[in-house]
Amino acid sequence: MKGGDSPLQNNLKVATQIFDIPSGNKQRKFAWILSLFIIIVSMAVIPFGKEMLPDIHPFLPAIISWFVFGDLITGYILFSQYRASGTIPLLVLSCTYLYMGLIAIPYALTFPGVISEAGLLGNGGQTSVWLWVFWHGGFPTGIIIYLITGLVWKDPLISKQRINKYGLMAVGGSILSVFIVFALVTLGSGWFPNIISKGNYSKLISSGVGPVIWILNVMALMLIIIKYQGRSVLNLWVSVAILACTLDVTLTLFAGARFSLGWYLARVNSILAGTVVFYSIVNEVNRLFIRLSEQHRKLSESERQLEEANEELTRLSNLDGLTGIPNRRQMDEVLSKELESSEERSLSLLLLDVDYFKQYNDYYGHLGGDHILKTIAQTIYADVKPFRGFVARYGGEEFAVVLTNLDAIGTLLIAERIREGIVELNIPHEACIASDRVTISIGGYVVAPHESIDGDELIRKADESLYRAKDEGRNRSIVNGWYDGYSDFEI
Template identity: 30%
Template sequence: MSQHQALPSAVYNLLTMPSNRAQRRFAYIIGALVTLISLFSVPFVRLQLGEMAAFQPAIFSTVVCFELITAYVIYSQFKISRLPAVLALFAGYLFSAGMSLVYILAFPRVFADNGLFNSGPQTSVWVYALWHMGFPLTILLYLWLEAKYRNVRFSARKAKLAGWCTFIGTIILMAVCTLFTTRYVEQLPTVLSQGQLLPAFVKLVGIPIVVLTFITLLIFYFRTKASTVTSTWLCVAILAMMLDVTIVLCGGGRFSLGWYVAKWNSFVCSNVVLAGMIYEFTKMYLNMADLFRKVKDSEYSYKVLLGESQQAERTISEQNTIIEQMLESSHEAIVMCDTVGRVVFANRRVERFFENPINKGDCLSTYCQGMRASDAAFKDVIEAYFNQSIPPFQKRISRISLSGEMKHYECYVNPIIDEGADTLRGHLFGFRDRTEEERIDEMKNEFVSIISHEIRTPLSSIMGFIEILATRNVTEDKRAKYVETIHKESMRLSNLINDFLDLQRLDSGRHAFHFQTLNAAHLLGEIVDQWQGKDNHEIELHILDESPFIHGDEERLKQVFHNLISNSIKYSPDKSKIDVFVERENGCVFIKIQDYGLGIPADALDKLFARFYRVDNSDRRKIGGTGLGLSIVKEIVEAHHGKVLVESELGEGSIFTVQFDEYKEGLPTI
């Protein structure tokens, strides 16, 4: 059947709703009552009663209405299930309703003496026969279609078309039956005489109808086992129709007791299925109402739980965000691994530290390839830890950066354990950059070495000459020379200690500055005069303006320029010329000290003012110094809101420029 499609699953409706034992028991009681009433009336079927004119219209208007309603309910179930067999039931009840209507309209003395449609006294009997023959045939058709097409269903469009075709076909069939039983009734055999059925009708029509209905009842019951609500009540309807015809065949004319009982059976046949369906539909509605209430209650509970869940989710999300921000803002690189060493989480500082992206699922030992611990390759250390060969550790590691610089780190690892279940969840690795610490340690070591050397040299000289003076008799000339040397070395030692103490005071902020208005030209003139001729160096002061005023601490600024001129003299041993410039330009005072000596390598310029730093050159190493002078200069100048700059060319000399804001009387100073 091309118009059918496979049935994916059973559709729950009144036709497929299983019947329970109580429902079947109630249906059997109704069937038993109908049977008993019919059997008890058999001995009295020929008892003639009075004609009740309103009985027929009342009973059959009810029959027609009930059967039409039943047909509509069955069709509504067809629209749900779209099973072909259901259309047969729809057609059967529609046909039964139509023939019932024709029967009452054609019955004599109801609406007309001989009935409507130009019918005769035989019409209602033949309509009755066709009516009671058509219903069991549609039941048999339903069983055949249900068996053959149980697992197929119409598509929505085809179901609508099939429904209309069934409706129109049934109407046409009723019209044909009405036509033959009214217009052509004279050509049909005579079956009724003086209100009594003739033996020919009983044998040739009545008994076959009873047999057909009985066989239909047996087949329907054994095929369905009254397993559904609809099939249970259809058994009662088929039984009532069979008893209807049986009592009519037992004798008794119109308006006899048997005739009235038969009509009552017709009434039972027409409404029993509808009553059962309405009853079950009402139960379904009540169950649905109860279910809807439970759903609404569940919906409310769900909304409450959903709200709580969403609030908890937001809280967890906010906490996760805070934790992630904390981890991201950490100065340490943090990596979380699972129990076998695969990366679960890593903050961005990992990539900054190691200049290599790290992704979730990467193997940490592979990522750390190329790093070294103090005693082995760091990759091997991590693998040994995950193999449980070594306990949690804290190690110093190093690597060479992409720029070729040696980087130093400290790595520590902690296992993550679920305290409640005592279960290992993973491992947390932390990496702390200690490159600057290493550099400072190296500088401190170098500083200690320099200080030791610088202190030892003057101390050795002082102790040696003091020992000579204390143990030997020397001439006055030598004594004076030795005392001068002791004094010189003592001053050297004192200057070294003072530099170190000045730097410590500047660092701690305990150094007090006494600001006053100073003439830069006069200040530099005094300092140049003190250094003039030192180590055969000629210092020339170039003053372009006689009145460049600055605001500063005179003693500390003298310390700055003494240091710079001293350096110029020390680092130009083969040149005797030093130029000092005092200039004023654009609201600033520039003091430049230029020598023509050794010069400074380009790669050392950015580190020149760092503490303890000395240019690594053999020509400079033999020149004394602690590497603190320029750092002190920078600290003092910046405390005056100034700048110190350097320009140099190796072998050509250097220019140190100190820049201050010009001080003007009456204007605020920075």
């Protein structure tokens, strides 16, 4: 942010840049091809422009209807961009298209044969042609003002109040200018020279009015090409629009009469002048929507992947890295939850310790120690899985098992199942003074339904049983706690 720009100023500049999208090579190529096409067709028609054609009554109403619709929609979209960015040149351009769309309405109403045979709204014979003059002179004038404001008014408006105030003034001025023009060509028709007689407007050139309008269009075209060179999408297609308007005027002047070949083609160029900018805006909005949809899809996919990664990270953070079973942290969480919900059922905790593991580790090495820990972990897991038990590595060579809905005898039976399963592995332990195979000692405690006890107390009681199993010679199971409704029953 330079020169102490406020966050609001910075946001407004970003909004302007978003609308001022650079034109791509494909767009510039298409614009050049379209421009060359209408130039070639227009130049080819000029020698035959005075050739008279039948009066196709639906032609002009259809052309003007589309012109009014296209220009008013274009003006509205540009005005919306002005309100978002506070950029004065956009306001000028939007009001230019508003003026073009509005002035085409009285032109259609006063044109002979469109609504009525002689035309409506006080048509004095010269009304519609002078409205055409102000119509085709208003567009290049608006473009020139647009270019000037782009030079002298570079900073966008910041205050929302000023944006609304300037917008209201500009729109009101555009509407008022159309009323003034209409009043001049009807009530003040005597101030203007006659430039049309019985559909022939050859005097449009001899009076000098037509050449002035043509020069004004050429000036606007040259200025916008020199200043912007089609670098942005908006200015690229505004350049094509003013080119089409210039060719419209050119063909009209050479045609010299209504319903001639040149006159018909000039109206087609009018359509191009009023359509290309509308097309470019709609196309960019559509492309922006596609990009946003794609970004939304990518964002959703990223969020899904992030959720999966977080779930995997959570899962890994709750697993023991060596054995692949839950770790002490997960065991504490499970035990806490089970204690909170153990009012209607019993809860058993078994602590298991590998006998003389330090001696095994010293004799067989750490890799050998790691191997039997993984083997014992998977054996314990397989033994308690049928009883929906929870197994965790409690620490070092210790493991923990959480069981529910069992009394002391049931818990002891599972403990013995685990102990015997380890013995049956027949893992040699030559450094053991009690056995030539790897064995484990198990201590447990069973919490009765509705018994009040916390996790630390339960672990302490199970640990006491484990120490007793070790003191009594190891390779054995001792379970204390609830049995058939009686507490502190020891087996």
